Amino acid sequence: MFNKRTLIAVVGVLAASLTLSACSTASTDTGDNSPGSSSDASATFNDQDVMFAQSMVVHHSQAIDMAQVILDKDGIDPRVTELAQDIKDAQGPEIDQLNGFLEQWDAPADMEGMDGMDGMDGMSGVMSEQDMADLEAATGTEASRLFLEQMTVHHEGAVEMAQVQVDEGQDPDATALAEKIIKDQNAELELMDELLATL
Structure with a gap:
């Protein structure tokens, strides 16, 4: 039972970690493309x-x-x-x-x-x-x-x-x-x- 709980916890942590990583990457990509280009446009x-x-x-x-x-x-x-x-x-x-x-x-x-x-x-x-x-x-x-x-x-x-x-x-x-x-x-x-x- 302990092992099963531990396994579930580890899987949960990994899943959460992967989700956060994906969000962070998406956020960074959006920041590089969108605000960057709008900033460039305003500075032309x-x-x-x-x-x-x-x-x-x-x-x-x-x-x-x-x-x-x-x-x-x-x-x-x-x-x-x-x-x-x-x-x-x-x-x-x-x-x-x-x-x-x-x-x-x-x-x-x-x-x-x-x-x-x-x-x-x-x-x-x-x-x-x-x-x-x-x-x-x-x-x-x-x-x-x-x-x-x-x-x-x-x-x-x-x-x-x-x-x-x-x-x-x-x-x-x-x-x-x-x-x-x-x-x-x-x-x-x-x-x-x-x-x-x-x-």
Whole structure:
């Protein structure tokens, strides 16, 4: 009887031990996979990523406005019109992508209520209200040249902003977009320089 009880006790202890071990392993596995990945997800962006997305949305929006001014005019060099359309076609989807980042990060879509020209003060490469008025008033070759000159400054500012993101940002997707902006706009800077030389 004693031996039987002892055997039952030993079996009980072993069973309990195996159960606890299994629970402990399951707990550890869950901890490694779930919280770890959620922690990684929450740490994929920093303040620079947010600033990049917010400011580049505004910067791109002005570039599209400038391009539209040229597209609405008659008598513009067709090469300049083509460039304006390319800029509009490229930067519109990038704005959507940037806004998608902000939504994903649960960050505001604007920089503390930044809106219109006032919100662009101090942003690299942006045009003033007077600059935009001059572009709207210009015609023909003068308009083509002014657009190229203004967009050159604008692109240089965007490249500068994107480089800060590459250097200081944390989110890999936002940084990849910044690298694309640098590549694409540097190529357009070269093209604008060539066009200006022929007008």
